[in-house]
Amino acid sequence: MNNLPNINVNYPADYHMHSHNSGDSKAPMEDMILSAIQKGLKEICFTEHMDLDYPPTPDLPEDPFVLDIPSYKNELYKYKEKYKDQITVKYGIEIGMQTQIAGDNAKLVANEDFDFVIASIHLVDRNDPFYPGFWDSDTVENIYRRFFSQTLENIKLFTDFDVLGHLDYISRYAPKGDTTYSYERFKDQIDEILNYLVENGKGLDVNSKVLGYSEELAPNPCPEALKRFHELGGKIITFGSDAHRPDAIACGFPKICEIAREAGFTEYYTFDKRVPTPHKF
Numbered sequence: 001m002n003n004l005p006n007i008n009v010n011y012p013a014d015y016h017m018h019s020h021n022s023g024d025s026k027a028p029m030e031d032m033i034l035s036a037i038q039k040g041l042k043e044i045c046f047t048e049h050m051d052l053d054y055p056p057t058p059d060l061p062e063d064p065f066v067l068d069i070p071s072y073k074n075e076l077y078k079y080k081e082k083y084k085d086q087i088t089v090k091y092g093i094e095i096g097m098q099t100q101i102a103g104d105n106a107k108l109v110a111n112e113d114f115d116f117v118i119a120s121i122h123l124v125d126r127n128d129p130f131y132p133g134f135w136d137s138d139t140v141e142n143i144y145r146r147f148f149s150q151t152l153e154n155i156k157l158f159t160d161f162d163v164l165g166h167l168d169y170i171s172r173y174a175p176k177g178d179t180t181y182s183y184e185r186f187k188d189q190i191d192e193i194l195n196y197l198v199e200n201g202k203g204l205d206v207n208s209k210v211l212g213y214s215e216e217l218a219p220n221p222c223p224e225a226l227k228r229f230h231e232l233g234g235k236i237i238t239f240g241s242d243a244h245r246p247d248a249i250a251c252g253f254p255k256i257c258e259i260a261r262e263a264g265f266t267e268y269y270t271f272d273k274r275v276p277t278p279h280k281f
């Protein structure tokens with residue numbers, strides 16, 4: 001649980017969060033905003049899930065992550081106005097990438113005036129690593145390799161995004177105790193992704209979600225991969241709790257700020273209608 005003090009804390013903007021508009025959250029949007037204000041945040045960005053063509057899951061309805069954009073937008077702008085003197089609320093989206101929907105995702109983003117777009121991979125070969133059985137399909141090493149190769153393939157196909165979401169996301173769901181993952185082990189593939197992002201002016205979502213479970217866990221990306229992004233010339237990072245509940249907002253932020261500083265970053269970014277602005281932290 002997050003017991004961070006809410007006074008005199010200069011938190012960076014939380015640029016990755018979900019509300020009931022996402023298929024896997026029940027949180028009222030207003031509760032998320034009130035929690036952010038209470039924690040002392042000055043700016044947040046909702047990044048609701050849009051995962052087109054999602055495979056059937058054991059526990060969710062059909063097409064669980066198809067976002068009702070007009071309804072989301074109406075609700076967001078209502079609260080943006082209501083709380084404008086206390087917090088800046090931005091209009092974002094987290095696009096779930098798959099090769100067969102790259103064109104649909106591009107159209108969707110082109111037709112909407114989002115402030116900020118995260119591109120994420122939540123599936124490997126149309127399978128969700130969240131569910132048991134996924135990891136039985138191959139060796140853990142091969143599954144990581146496929147995850148990273150599909151990430152690269154997808155960011156080359158769908159290019160209208162600002163940051164890549166949770167670079168090594170799949171490590172969150174690796175079998176308990178498994179130690180296969182390290183930046184060093186998958187350096188060849190991760191460097192290719194990072195280089196592509198740098199060359200194309202894209203950023204990374206520094207995602208603290210797992211720090212809400214334990215401060216011992218590594219955020220996504222892991223510190224070594226974040227450091228490498230900086231070494232390769234990466235400039236744009238956003239901080240995100242990936243909160244699906246009000247109490248998880250800004251979870252682990254002091255820790256990820258420290259990790260980002262150690263990686264060499266002195267600035268994080270916010271976005272307005274897709275235009276990035278740096279801020280010291």
Ligand SMILES: [Zn+2]
Nearest residue numbers: 094120165166
């Ligand atoms: Zn995600």
Ligand SMILES: [Zn+2]
Nearest residue numbers: 016018094242
């Ligand atoms: Zn998310």
